[in-house]
Amino acid sequence: MADTSHGTGGLTFDKSKRSWPNEMNIFMALIIIVVLFEVLGQVLPYMKGQSFLFDTRGNFDSIFNEARLQIIILQVAVIGIIAIGVTQVIITAGIDLSSGPLVAATAMIAMSFGQTELVNGNPNPKAIFGLWAMDLPVIVPIVIGISFGGLIGAINGTFVAFLRIPPFIATLGMFLICRGIALWWSSGRPVSFPTESYKFIGSGMMPVVWFLLLAVIFHLILRYTVYGKHTYAIGSNEEAARMSGINVKRHKVIVYMLASMLAAFAGIVLSSKGATAQAGMGEFYELFAIAMAVIGGISLTGGRGSIIGTVLGAMVIGVIRSGFTYIKLDGSYQLMAMGGIIIAAVVLDQYRQRNRA
Amino acid sequence: MSEQIVLKTEDLTKHYGGVHALEGANFEMRRDEHVAIMGDNGAGKSTFVRQITGVEQRTRGNVWLNGEEVDFAGPLDAREAGIETVFQTLALADDLDVPDNLFLGREKTYADWLGPFRILDYKAMRQATIDGLNKTGVKIPNIRNTIRNMSGGQRQCVAIARTATFHSKLTIMDEPTAALGVQETAQVEAIIRTLKEQGEPLILVSHNMRQVMDLVDRIVVFRRGRMVANLKKEDTDGQDIVAYITGAKTGEEFMEHAT
Numbered sequence: 284m285a286d287t288s289h290g291t292g293g294l295t296f297d298k299s300k301r302s303w304p305n306e307m308n309i310f311m312a313l314i315i316i317v318v319l320f321e322v323l324g325q326v327l328p329y330m331k332g333q334s335f336l337f338d339t340r341g342n343f344d345s346i347f348n349e350a351r352l353q354i355i356i357l358q359v360a361v362i363g364i365i366a367i368g369v370t371q372v373i374i375t376a377g378i379d380l381s382s383g384p385l386v387a388a389t390a391m392i393a394m395s396f397g398q399t400e401l402v403n404g405n406p407n408p409k410a411i412f413g414l415w416a417m418d419l420p421v422i423v424p425i426v427i428g429i430s431f432g433g434l435i436g437a438i439n440g441t442f443v444a445f446l447r448i449p450p451f452i453a454t455l456g457m458f459l460i461c462r463g464i465a466l467w468w469s470s471g472r473p474v475s476f477p478t479e480s481y482k483f484i485g486s487g488m489m490p491v492v493w494f495l496l497l498a499v500i501f502h503l504i505l506r507y508t509v510y511g512k513h514t515y516a517i518g519s520n521e522e523a524a525r526m527s528g529i530n531v532k533r534h535k536v537i538v539y540m541l542a543s544m545l546a547a548f549a550g551i552v553l554s555s556k557g558a559t560a561q562a563g564m565g566e567f568y569e570l571f572a573i574a575m576a577v578i579g580g581i582s583l584t585g586g587r588g589s590i591i592g593t594v595l596g597a598m599v600i601g602v603i604r605s606g607f608t609y610i611k612l613d614g615s616y617q618l619m620a621m622g623g624i625i626i627a628a629v630v631l632d633q634y635r636q637r638n639r640a
Numbered sequence: 641m642s643e644q645i646v647l648k649t650e651d652l653t654k655h656y657g658g659v660h661a662l663e664g665a666n667f668e669m670r671r672d673e674h675v676a677i678m679g680d681n682g683a684g685k686s687t688f689v690r691q692i693t694g695v696e697q698r699t700r701g702n703v704w705l706n707g708e709e710v711d712f713a714g715p716l717d718a719r720e721a722g723i724e725t726v727f728q729t730l731a732l733a734d735d736l737d738v739p740d741n742l743f744l745g746r747e748k749t750y751a752d753w754l755g756p757f758r759i760l761d762y763k764a765m766r767q768a769t770i771d772g773l774n775k776t777g778v779k780i781p782n783i784r785n786t787i788r789n790m791s792g793g794q795r796q797c798v799a800i801a802r803t804a805t806f807h808s809k810l811t812i813m814d815e816p817t818a819a820l821g822v823q824e825t826a827q828v829e830a831i832i833r834t835l836k837e838q839g840e841p842l843i844l845v846s847h848n849m850r851q852v853m854d855l856v857d858r859i860v861v862f863r864r865g866r867m868v869a870n871l872k873k874e875d876t877d878g879q880d881i882v883a884y885i886t887g888a889k890t891g892e893e894f895m896e897h898a899t
Binding site for chain 2: 291504507508509510512513515516518519520522523524525526527528529534537586587
């Protein structure tokens with residue numbers, strides 16, 4: 284690689300001046316938070332010298348407390364999948380508030396095509412459709428669910444790009460519409476008893492597998508494809524993107540579609556994980572997904588942010604949740620702490636931006 | 641039509657509702673020429689540029705590029721046809737680096753069958769960027785720096801280098817030095833001279849009389865949406881041009897329209 288110099292006209296660039304990538308800060312913050320909980324665990328009198336991170340029970344042959352690590356990431360995996368899409372939307376200087384209710388609506392719709400005919404030898408008591416919709420191959424509910432997400436995303440994107448409705452308003456409307464769809468689908472009754480293969484999608488650590496797999500795929504897409512470059516360009520300077528010949532409207536529709544398809548997939552995973560779908564599912568998911576992206580260093584004015592940042596943001600939220608449980612503090616403190624951290628993340632980021640260049 | 645004419649417009653007109661921003665512009669330039677467009681604010685300079693570059697759709701009139709009649713649906717069409725423009729509002733994406741901006745909307749890629757997900761050829765774009773910047777003498781310490789972290793002069797140089805990198809048939813600059821300091825202006829002017837030496841035709845929209853007299857061969861003056869003068873540099877001076885700009889004088893061939 285001709286990486287030795289990126290200068291022209293005889294000028295060269297001092298590599299030691301290269302700025303510290305934004306993601307490193309979040310990673311440092313993550314480590315600090317983990318250390319903080321570790322120290323708290325040692326110091327607090329009622330904790331009896333437990334460890335947050337390390338295996339102290341000695342009955343497992345490992346250094347780390349694997350169960351805790353698994354829980355940390357498992358509990359953010361579903362929202363993390365949504366956050367991957369929301370990150371892309373925010374990079375284009377948009378926002379997507381509809382993802383939480385879309386999770387619920389998709390969960391209901393997808394699972395009604397993934398039900399099993401017989402439960403313990405009796406007909407499925409929660410059946411939505413007749414026998415024709417029972418024991419379908421698992422691809423059917425997945426395709427239906429993701430297509431539904433794509434449709435909702437296409438509507439979001441059309442309103443934002445072609446009708447120039449502010450993204451906040453367009454997706455707020457869709458937020459209510461999707462919650463309505465979730466309630467209307469089965470008149471408020473939960474959908475349950477999925478097929479074995481449907482249950483597998485979200486079983487065990489599968490949500491984490493999906494989350495990390497999708498994160499890697501979309502990281503590569505954002506960094507190495509034309510789609511990714513144009514997404515950043517639009518958020519950075521929409522007018523410049525337009526003048527450079529980028530089809531900004533079509534691109535935005537694609538971004539919103541992908542975001543909603545990811546949220547729809549999260550809905551499928553979530554319903555599979557709990558083996559049930561309810562209209563009230565996914566409450567506040569859209570806000571937590573946005574919070575992950577924000578903690579991950581995204582700029583709500585567009586152009587900046589990354590999937591790596593969002594994954595780290597998700598980890599921060601996961602660590603805080605499980606840390607508070609670990610030091611036996613109530614959920615109410617968790618919410619307050621998380622709120623504080625989101626604000627702190629933005630304040631620190633703005634401070635850093637101002638002190639640069 | 642002569643082979644030498646790179647751009648010609650006839651009766652080029654743009655109305656914004658009731659506002660006649662540009663009225664019947666007949667313009668012509670040869671391949672080896674650098675032409676300045678001058679005029680007061682709102683005289684129609686930028687409107688004229690926007691019609692040629694396809695950023696807006698003209699109300700009436702015809703445009704020929706290299707003897708071929710053209711009708712651009714958008715700025716990309718114009719760019720593909722070989723008209724490169726440096727806009728007044730710099731059309732740069734602040735969060736992207738230099739190669740990204742140079743190649744924005746026309747990236748070098750692999751695996752084109754992937755459609756919007758085709759893969760960027762960063763290495764080739766970087767190399768082409770370095771070559772292009774060196775050709776025009778643009779000095780930038782690190783092309784992988786984002787535009788946000790660059791000075792006004794560097795930004796302007798990147799915007800201009802974009803035009804120079806892509807062997808354009810015609811380069812248009814809309815007030816390239818309006819927001820720049822003395823040194824940065826000098827750097828931009830040096831690039832313009834380089835383009836002149838390489839025989840690249842250029843339209844320069846500018847308010848800066850010294851700059852115009854230094855750099856171009858011919859000066860076209862707009863006033864209230866109409867062309868009012870078409871002057872060779874040798875036949876005119878600053879005083880004379882100001883007279884045309886303010887309306888104290890009107891070129892003979894444009895008399896019939898002037899009111």
